Amino acid sequence: MSEVLIGVVEKVTEHAAALRPRVAAKSPRVHCITNTVAQAFTANMLLAAGATPSVTTSPEEIAGFVASADNLLVNLGTLDRERREAIGLALDAATARGLPWVLDPVFVDRSAPRLEFARTLLARKPAVIRLNAAELAALAGEVASPNCAHKFARKSGAIVAVTGEIDIVTDGERLINLQNGDELMSKVTAMGCAESAFVASALAVESDRWLATAAAMMVFGIAGERAAEESDGPGSLAVAMLDCLHGMTAETVEQYAWAEA
């Protein structure tokens, strides 16, 4: 591993260590268009992180909420008519203000119309796309791999964050493999959705989007790993995740950080 690459891990770790206090200090307003299953857990995760969530998808109201938000999350779960309409209005409002936004294309591998809709959103230039390997394969149209993520980042102009046993964050140039986390996290619904929201909150305090995304995902993985240590199963893990993210310190991040460039 070259010194340059070691430097990348160190830089992400340093930013991860500082992230929780920075989010709490600014308490960014993150407006979340997210699926009905994920709303409560996502809002609780943002509150635990020190951010201020709002989640309405009402077309009459959404422009007003985005107008006073620092950031926007667009999650495609439970994609009904209201959400489709709300997403268009929210992106208009976000674009008008130059707000970066995060796309979470949940289950595009399970629904052709949802995949089609997700493709149209790429033209609206998300700052970050967070997804799993099956969703990446569907969206990129090829077998998921680090190289595929790299190419997709270059093509879309977005940071691409692929979660799995190892998480990958790439902007098409820089790439980091994040190894924190625990398998039990996949047994809690909306875990990935909540992670995407946390990434959105990080974009509000760090202008280097790749660094913000990598740092947020490192912190999230550490919170999950620590929570799993003290959990008896997925129920207690979900509860402990919120406690761990709320109480996350720089020392914990530095102690647990596990990544490779």
Place this chain on the structure above:
Amino acid sequence: MSEVLIGVVEKVTEHAAALRPRVAAKSPRVHCITNTVAQAFTANMLLAAGATPSVTTSPEEIAGFVASADNLLVNLGTLDRERREAIGLALDAATARGLPWVLDPVFVDRSAPRLEFARTLLARKPAVIRLNAAELAALAGEVASPNCAHKFARKSGAIVAVTGEIDIVTDGERLINLQNGDELMSKVTAMGCAESAFVASALAVESDRWLATAAAMMVFGIAGERAAEESDGPGSLAVAMLDCLHGMTAETVEQYAWAEA
């Protein structure tokens, strides 16, 4: 402090001590039109209190549910078209039966059309309005203060309950400051929404609406304070709140009660 005022605190404490068993004995049916984030936590809070929640917002069904309910909560979060329609139908059904109802004007400070809608609901005469300082300021059109709450109670004819570091409950004549609770409660989504629902359940067992509201909010604050003592963060707090409210005894209320008239 005059003897009269000491008497107010004692009376509220006495009613708070008796509230949980009274609610459990009657098990009032509380129909909750509330936002999608708050529905599960609110229903769980009502069940923990011994009440029977229902939460449909389907316009086809809502009149039937309100017709067999003891009480109605109208919370303005995630205020989509269906909810606006449902609220009108539910208020018609509640008014026809003389049911008192609780208004929770969530985030009216963040959305102009929601504020406008909340104002039209004041003409439907809510029994109680529970909100935070920012929402009160938006609705009353002036800087929030105890005096503003007082005036707004007189003008609206409702009990006004303002939650914050200290909670205020006023009917325009009587006023109490409730000091129980814990700052960590603000890091759990839908905490205020669930509190409004618990207030609604109290209205079903106590005809003095100011007393019912003050007693319910004292009990809720104590549940939060006790839960915070045994919690490691907002995740475990939310869980412990439900356990504490479910197991609330008169002794605990008397031991923890902290208020000033």
Place this chain on the structure above:
Amino acid sequence: MSEVLIGVVEKVTEHAAALRPRVAAKSPRVHCITNTVAQAFTANMLLAAGATPSVTTSPEEIAGFVASADNLLVNLGTLDRERREAIGLALDAATARGLPWVLDPVFVDRSAPRLEFARTLLARKPAVIRLNAAELAALAGEVASPNCAHKFARKSGAIVAVTGEIDIVTDGERLINLQNGDELMSKVTAMGCAESAFVASALAVESDRWLATAAAMMVFGIAGERAAEESDGPGSLAVAMLDCLHGMTAETVEQYAWAEA
């Protein structure tokens, strides 16, 4: 008790002991049309059981999800226009593929139009109907009793599973009384809804529908009973249920099983 009847309990217990590993090995995709209150808890229960949940009710998407699902749950809570439309489309897709589906007619005793709608669904031949005594009485049009359940199973052609202090599972021929569980389970919202979803996952691994239903409900009751032992109230019970179902072993089932034919 005859040897035949003792054999029934033993057979159900044997299948219950093997159920959790079988579900985890297949990880069936269970598509859940369920109410907004129940979605997150239901999805978490399925994940804890080793199944793969999806929950969209968007009419544009639902046929695609059901087309790649192993099973379908239709829960009538929060029955809005979108859900009515989605249910019709989902049943068309399920019928085309011969998928068994579970009906949970929540609160049909509280809403006349919902009861009417539930009756029309009987013609679509649910594999299992899970409900409580009040819902059975409304749907069958007579006072709920084991005999009423028996007759309703014969008439509908479905397995009828009635939950209460004692659960009854009948196909009109075979009947078992399940006595595991804990009263505190009734103080957690969506507990019955989550149980229906778990029954749906069991249908994906066991073709004898009565046996699958009885085994699933035995396991669910044991998970609740064990969770209640280590809980301080309904909040911690809900969390512990997920942990207990996730960690359920054959030994625990055999140790706790309590039933009578």
